[in-house]
Amino acid sequence: MAEILVLVDHVDGDVRKTTTEMLTIARGVGEPSAVFLGSGYDAAASTLGRFGAAKVYVVDTPELDEYVVAPKAEALATVAAAAEPAAVLIPSSPEGKEIAGRLAVKLGAGLITDAVDVTAGDDGLTTTQAVFAGGYTVQSAVTHGTPIITVKANSATPEPAEVTPVAEPVEVTISEQARKARIVERQPRAATGRPELTEASVVVSGGRGTGGDFGPVEELADALGGAVGASRAAVDSGWYPHAYQVGQTGSTVSPQLYVAAGISGAIQHRAGMQTSKTIVVVNKDAEAPIFAMADFGVVGDLHTVLPQATAEITKRRS
Template sequence: MSEVLVVVEHADGSVKKVTSELLTLARTLGEPSAVWIGPGYSDAAAAVLGEFGAAKVYVADGAQYIDHPVAPRAELLASLVADQSPSAVLIASSADGKETAGRLAIKTNSGVITDAIGISAEGIATQSVFGGSTVVHSKVTKGTPIFTVRPNSTPPVPAAVTATRVDVSVAISEVAMKAKVTGRTVAQKDGRPDLSEAAIVVSGGRGVGAPEGFAVIEALADSLGAAVGASRAATDAGWYPHQYQVGQTGKTVSPQLYMANGISGAIQHRAGMQTSKTIVVVNKDPEAPLFELADFGVVGDLFKVVPQLTEEIKKRA
């Protein structure tokens, strides 16, 4: 079986859930090898990667990968592609992941498909485009196929092996280090799951009315262990931080459950959440277009319905 490279997403030394999804998906294409880029690799990380089928973990732990955005990662991967001739490269569909994939495509003269939600054994990717209204199947016809894959699109299935560490050292060029990270500013750490990875997302929109209004959204999210999202109307108004925006100009999420509160559902928003498995809508306007997507909708005041729901969830817990 041919080797498939899976780039590991990690934070503070822990492997993110999307990586176990990508390793699961990679097994339909060949034999997955994980690629750990940056410091922090540990036995605990090896255990997770092995659990999902990575027999080999390439580890490139230099500081240059975190001190300079994107370009050094693409150089490292290009060198691995040249040395190992994998049959495909899988990367999570984050901003960094997509840019890394784009640069790698140029370096290796290969086709790239972004935001895949599935890949067949023949390498045909499924994408959900135009705000989820169209399903497209496509494949790479030149070079080493590079796919970025959306989180939450493949349920992770273990297939335990022992992960063997293979250290990789690549001399990164000066040109790849032209942009330098000089600081990192962490917005309020809210202790909730990552928006793009969360199984449940609770969002608020124009109907929330004010920054203080998000307290009821957060309370509901916390009762469910969910991430909080916001529509563009809410982030543009400054009621909730920008990085939580779901929609065409924000994040695309595809959780098991998406709860939209006080969001009318313009295409701007639908484009970011339409592929969620189950959709719940609370809005006082019965004509809100988002009700068309709802598996369950409540026409009513979110400030009455949402706190009541939160109480009810706590009661039943």
């Protein structure tokens, strides 16, 4: 089977769910091999092996952590040029898309972004791609060079396929041009004790209707063991950090339960949560567009409705 490269999404060896999703997709169309850039491979090896990465190209050079994006694109290009894979899968994160764009230029290859599936046919690989803020789904294929494909989070359910990974160290030379933007400071995000937004099975999001008070949203999320999200309107108003924005210009989530509180349902928000399994809407405006997506809806003030729900959940769990 043809080799499919999967760029590992990790933080110091802590592999994110997006990687296990991509490895699962890759196994359906070829033989997945992981590309691990940076330090921490020993911590990541067991997870990569559990989801079918029999071979792992490991590139560990200081420039990958000291500079912004460009060295990663050069390192991945070195691996891809030597391996000659059938495709390269990369997370559809802001960094992932930049790496993918740079890689496509370096390899002279076609690029597809925001794929939600990849299938193999007689004419090569075909992707299912979400376009126009998730309003349409199309079939796309690269016609020139190695397909470079960014995959949206929550596009597949990770399926284990236990193997013993074999690490293959790769030496790369990072150009002077790629070392123009240096990282001078890092500040870790404060821990909240809640699950990662893109990986949570329950997400409670607040919008303009919160009026800046996310207390009821956070309390319901904590009662459900879920993550907190926010609409673009809430983020742009400075009520909640951008890292928690759900939507076309934020994170894409696909939890088992999504609660939208005080969110009208603009198309850019719907693009980031419309694949949620169950959607509950709380809004004072009975005509809010988001009610069209709701499995369950409550017309009411979130500051009244959410505390009642939190109290009842807490009572039943005690």
